[in-house]
Amino acid sequence: MGRKLQSRERLRPIDLARGHGLSTQAVRNYEEAGILPAADRTPHGYRTYAPLHARALRTFLALVPGHGHRTATSIMRAVNRGETDEAFRLIDESHAQLLDDRRTLRAVEDALRDLASTPDPGPGAVAPGSGGMFVGDLAGRLGIRPATLRKWERAGLLRPRRDPLTGYRVYDEADVRDARMAHQLRRGGYLLEQIAPLIAQVRSAGGLEPLEAALRNWRDRVSARGRAMLAGAAELEAYLHERG
Known part of the structure; x- marks a missing residue:
């Protein structure tokens, strides 16, 4: 995982959810789907997130309008696995379509x-x-x-x-x-x-x-889809930079 995952700032699931109009269950679902990096856990087993998770969530939500939910999910999974070439291939396919x-x-x-x-x-x-x-x-x-x-x-x-x-x-x-x-x-x-x-x-x-x-x-x-792809690309570039 990227260096920002080690940030001391901790975010609860509800902190991520409120900032994007989501439920805490949706945030957990996104993590389980690989859209977000795996969360840290407290000694009592509660999830804690870092600013990088918030960036990942913003990136995913920015990718969806241009690429669709399925492709946006695949892009984020590839990035979080460190497979950026696969993420770029998926983006290229969307642009070709x-x-x-x-x-x-x-x-x-x-x-x-x-x-x-x-x-x-x-x-x-x-x-x-x-x-x-x-x-x-x-x-x-x-x-x-x-x-x-x-x-x-x-x-x-x-x-x-x-x-x-x-x-x-x-x-x-x-x-x-x-x-x-x-x-x-x-x-x-x-x-x-x-x-x-x-x-x-x-x-x-x-x-x-x-x-x-x-x-x-x-x-x-x-x-509108073309503009959404541009917005998604900007967020993805910021996420890649933050992951390091």
Whole structure:
């Protein structure tokens, strides 16, 4: 353990808990989970903490908003075991995921621009060879299973027509566009029940405003997570320095 664990200043579990709006049981749970270094014990068996424990708790709570509870826990465990390279690897993975989320958001925004600029081909059966796609072709283009497209259809995200000769589903240009939007929004963490009304609104005379609002919310969440990662990094650097 770090040199600060030897500080003469003693803190009780309730001292740590009160400073962070937690229960004393939560503090004990964090110690047992490896988020905090092991506490010293009095001759009567009571836990006593040092300022380093308070720093560890602040660090963990600062890491959670950016990395999530599970990853923040793993980061703290690695640091407390002296495995800083493992902690840095976990942080890198979170940053990579955030970058992927940003790329997905940009892809959805690009798709939204496509929606605004691509005319709806209108109703009517689309025969093979005239621009329509069968379910396997569309699934292959998106890198998903045909069963996923059928699930999206049942959820109201897609409205493929049936080929009059074969009865197969045929996806016209608007269907392909909607499927691409659904795929990107799913990657962004949206549930089917959240996506369906957005696509329905896009199809209707209501316009694109609902989807634009969803994207603004998504963009705000991505930005907030990025800032939270910066705050967590500052606390982690202070904790590493204090551990020595």
